[in-house]
Amino acid sequence: MKPFKFLLALLLIGFASTQVSAQRMMTREGYIKFFSSTAVEDIEAASNQASSVLEKNTGKIAFQVLMTSFSFEKALMQEHFNENYVESETYPKATFAGQIEDLSKVDFETEGTYNVTIKGTLTVHGVAQERTVSATIKVEGENVLLETVFKVKPADHDIEIPSVVRDNIARELEVTVKAKYAPLNR
Amino acid sequence: MKTTTYKHLLLLFIFGVVGSMTYAQDDLLAELDEGEEQTVYTSATFKGSRIINLQSTELPAEGVGQFIILHRFGSLTEDPLYDLFGLDVASVRLSFDYSIKDYLNVGVGRSSGTKVYDGWVKARLYRQSSGAVNMPVSILYYGSLNVNTTRFPDDGLEHKFGERLSYVNQIIVGRKFSESFSMELVPTVVHFNTRQTREQPNTIFGLGVGGRIKLTNRVAITADYMLQAPRNTRLVDGVETAYNNSFSIGVDIETGGHVFQLHLTNSQSISDPYWMTQTPGNWFEGDIFFGFNISRVFTLKKPKRIESPAW
Numbered sequence: 001m002k003p004f005k006f007l008l009a010l011l012l013i014g015f016a017s018t019q020v021s022a023q024r025m026m027t028r029e030g031y032i033k034f035f036s037s038t039a040v041e042d043i044e045a046a047s048n049q050a051s052s053v054l055e056k057n058t059g060k061i062a063f064q065v066l067m068t069s070f071s072f073e074k075a076l077m078q079e080h081f082n083e084n085y086v087e088s089e090t091y092p093k094a095t096f097a098g099q100i101e102d103l104s105k106v107d108f109e110t111e112g113t114y115n116v117t118i119k120g121t122l123t124v125h126g127v128a129q130e131r132t133v134s135a136t137i138k139v140e141g142e143n144v145l146l147e148t149v150f151k152v153k154p155a156d157h158d159i160e161i162p163s164v165v166r167d168n169i170a171r172e173l174e175v176t177v178k179a180k181y182a183p184l185n186r
Numbered sequence: 187m188k189t190t191t192y193k194h195l196l197l198l199f200i201f202g203v204v205g206s207m208t209y210a211q212d213d214l215l216a217e218l219d220e221g222e223e224q225t226v227y228t229s230a231t232f233k234g235s236r237i238i239n240l241q242s243t244e245l246p247a248e249g250v251g252q253f254i255i256l257h258r259f260g261s262l263t264e265d266p267l268y269d270l271f272g273l274d275v276a277s278v279r280l281s282f283d284y285s286i287k288d289y290l291n292v293g294v295g296r297s298s299g300t301k302v303y304d305g306w307v308k309a310r311l312y313r314q315s316s317g318a319v320n321m322p323v324s325i326l327y328y329g330s331l332n333v334n335t336t337r338f339p340d341d342g343l344e345h346k347f348g349e350r351l352s353y354v355n356q357i358i359v360g361r362k363f364s365e366s367f368s369m370e371l372v373p374t375v376v377h378f379n380t381r382q383t384r385e386q387p388n389t390i391f392g393l394g395v396g397g398r399i400k401l402t403n404r405v406a407i408t409a410d411y412m413l414q415a416p417r418n419t420r421l422v423d424g425v426e427t428a429y430n431n432s433f434s435i436g437v438d439i440e441t442g443g444h445v446f447q448l449h450l451t452n453s454q455s456i457s458d459p460y461w462m463t464q465t466p467g468n469w470f471e472g473d474i475f476f477g478f479n480i481s482r483v484f485t486l487k488k489p490k491r492i493e494s495p496a497w
Contacts, residue, residue, distance in 0.1 A: 031495050046492040049224075053214045062214035068226060071492050074485045075247030076443060083230045084403040084440075089365050092226065097215050145497060162404070164441055178495050 023057040025144050025181035032065055032177050034152070036170040043077065043169065045070040052179050054144060056108045059100035061118060061146075063177070064093050085159050086125050094124040096131075106137055113138045118148070127157040135177075144181040149174060228314040231324065231362040231370075233406060234445045234481055235283070235291070235308075237396040238434040239453060239461045240410035243324045243360035243370055245291040245308050249487025251284045252293075256479045258454045263472035272475060279456040284486065289313075297457035304457065306330035314361060326358040330458050349380040352459040356394065366400040374412065376459045383419065385426050390418045390463045398438070406438040408447070418463040432465045434477075447479040 030050030036043040050065035067088040072078040082088040098120015100106070106114045114137045122131045135148035151172045154161060161169050232242035235252065246252045256279040260272030269275055283293025289310040296303050312325040332352045338345040353376070360370030372394030381388055396410035410433075417428040436449025452467035453460075454475045467473030 031492070033492075033494065046494070048492050048495075051218045053217055055214065060214055062218060064215060064218045066224060066226070068229070071489055073488055073491075075250050075489060076483055076485075078247075078489075079230055087365075087403075089228075095215055140497075176494070178497075180495065180497065 023055055024184040025054040025056060026184040027052050027179050027181050030063065030065070030177065030179040032063075032070075032175065034070075035174045035176070037174075038168060038170050040168045043072070045072045045078070045081065047071065050177075050179070052146075052181070053184070054146065054179075054181050056144075059103035059106075061096075061098055061100060061120070063096040063179075065095075066093055067091070085154070085161070091124075091126045094122075096120055096122045098131075100137075101132075106139075108139055108144065111139050111141070122152070124152070124157040125159050129156050142183055146177070146179045146181065148177045151175070223318040225315050225317045225319040228316075228324070228362050231314065231360055231368045232396075232398055232408075233438045233440055234447055234479065236447070236479060237370075237398065237408050237410045238436045238447060238449045238451065238477075238479070239432060239456070240370075240372060240394045240396045240412070241308065241326075241328045241356065241358060242396065243310075243314075243326055243358055243368075245289075245310065245326075246283070246285045246483055247489070248285050248288045249485060249489065251282065251484045251486045252481055253484070254281045254283075254295075254479055254481045255279075256281070256297075256456050256477065258451065258456055258475050258477035260454070260475065261467070261472070262450075262474045262476055277454055277456060283308075295457075297455070297460075299455050300457060300460060301335040302332050302457040302460070303335060304330050304332040306458075323359050323361045326360075328354070328356040328358060330354045332457060332459050352376065352378045354458045354462065360396075367398070369395075369397040371395060374462060376463050378459065378463075383421050383426065386419050387416070391415050392462055394462075404440045407436075408438055408449070409433070409435045412462050412465075414463060420464070420466070429463060430465050430468050432461050433469060443483055445479075445481045447481075449477055449479075450474050451477055 028051040029048055030052045031046065031048050032050045033044065033046040047065050047069040049069040050063055052063045054061045067086050068082055070081065072081065098118050101117045101119050105116060116135050116137055117132060118135050119132045121128050133148050133150040135146055138145040152175050153172050232244050235242055235244050235246065258277045260269050260275030262271050277298045279295055279297040281293055281295030283291055285291045291308040294305050306329060308326060308328045310324065310326045312321055314324045315321045334350045355375045356372050358370055358372050360368065362368045374392040374394050376390045376392065378388055392412050392414045394410065394412050398406050398408045400406040412432045414431055419426050419428050430452060432453040434449050434451035436447055439446040452469050452473050453465040454467065455461045455464060
């Protein structure tokens with residue numbers, strides 16, 4: 001009797017832990033764009049190399065992107081971005097680690113679109129900031145699509161904009177994130 | 187006895203599994219680091235495609251054209267007030283280059299003095315990187331063909347076009363040691379089709395050395411040097427005299443699309459073969475020339491845009 005109980009417990013635990021990893025969704029091709037709009041010019045940069053993990057059962061979510069993966073309209077802008085503004089050599093990545101606050105609103109088993117709030121820590125240029133953003137989660141077959149748009153102030157991340165280009169770069173950038181997650185199998 | 191063993195084992199298992207579960211959950215970010223390691227390429231080892239006179243490891247990105255105006259004034263110390271520190275006897279070079287690929291740049295230029303037209307190719311063979319591909323240095327090839335267009339002397343001899351030509355071949359090996367310090371070594375071969383004296387070599391070997399120390403994100407101190415081995419010569423009052431090695435020291439100032447390079451040098455020539463091997467000026471005798479390079483880049487072909495996913 002005792003060994004049976006023991007085996008049962010082991011099975012349950014084993015089952016539970018495989019369940020956990022099946023709850024993991026991942027992408028390495030997340031899209032992140034930021035957009036600066038001023039009277040002088042509009043500047044846009046995008047990367048399609050952001051990686052992200054979403055855990056369905058806990059609502060935990062993490063993003064990271066290499067700063068050098070952002071592509072600009074002008075190569076020189078890209079160099080200045082990496083060299084002078086975000087200092088990519090010192091701070092190669094931007095990260096976000098957070099939690100879907102209203103996870104109960106989302107039914108990952110049912111196709112549909114759910115509006116959620118994500119709270120977490122955004123780290124850019126080595127400076128961490130607590131952020132709360134609204135996002136849309138769409139369940140589509142076995143995939144999960146996440147989309148969010150929020151604003152970031154360069155000044156909040158100690159990114160200095162020199163006076164010569166102050167009129168060219170907005171005080172607040174619009175960031176768009178789009179990620180299509182697939183189940184993580186292992 | 188047996189029961190307790192089972193209980194212990196069970197507890198151990200639960201702790202083990204639960205422990206690993208919570209660890210994994212708290213460390214989603216660390217998990218993202220797993221998997222394929224990416225290659226991070228070093229960028230902006232130097233601000234300009236030239237350090238001062240010497241070519242740097244940089245070239246404009248694909249589809250970018252660059253216009254550079256280079257000025258070297260007359261000697262600072264020779265009749266300084268009469269010539270306003272050399273301002274009245276400036277030599278000028280204009281150049282335009284274009285990067286066909288991120289690794290391939292071609293250009294043309296014209297320098298005053300010996301009225302040299304030149305064309306060049308600059309190609310990056312290896313790029314400094316870390317991560318998946320670890321490459322400690324960048325390696326480039328630079329070659330220029332130079333045409334001296336001063337009139338042939340009226341000496342009754344037959345002169346051929348080939349006499350006007352000279353060639354420069356360089357391998358640039360550079361490394362960005364840190365955010366603030368970069369250095370390069372440039373083995374160089376210069377060949378003149380004609381020599382001015384019997385003793386003068388046609389081919390001169392040299393080793394270029396260049397470096398940069400960044401003071402702020404937009405201001406840097408630079409220097410370059412061309413060591414000739416052996417040194418090129420010319421006749422001074424009938425005596426075979428060696429030229430000096432070129433040494434320049436300057437400041438890079440970057441503003442938006444421009445790089446301003448202000449410097450002091452003992453070479454008044456700006457054309458490749460001439461500053462490398464025909465520098466009569468001597469720093470210690472006050473043959474110091476003030477000069478500047480101003481570059482402006484134009485995006486002629488835009489980089490491929492990363493589009494938003496369609497869904």
